[in-house]
Amino acid sequence: MTMVVTQPCVGCKDKACLPVCPVECFHEDETMVYIDPDECIDCDACVTECPTEAIFHEDDVPERWQGFIELNAAKAQECPSAHG
Template sequence: MTMVVTQPCIGCKDKACLTVCPADCFHEDEQMVYINPDDCVDCEACIPECPTEAIFGEDDVPEQWKDFIALNAINADACPPASE
């Protein structure tokens, strides 16, 4: 199960979640960060570090944000790696 970044991340500039990721699986664009599901090691370290409570395990993503599961996979491939 991969971690998924959802809607509350949009516009967040605090990148505390990136600093704890042992797999460097975050990617970013000008709006938010995304987790590459192929690189995520499912450690869940990023969940408590997210200041907007936007990160969930794939099976725990709230219904209104389920589309972010695919969005993370698509945008992680399209966007450069995130920088701290």
């Protein structure tokens, strides 16, 4: 299982979640940040740091945001690391 960044992150990009990630699995573009499901270790640290409550366990993503599961996987492959 992996963590997934969803709709509330669009346009926010606060990035408070990045420093707590032990494996640096975040990627970003001009719209938002994404979590690479192949790198995420499901540690849950980013969830409490997210100021917009946009990060969920894959199994807990609200139905209206299910498309973000596939979007995170795709964008993580296309976008550069958000960790610099």
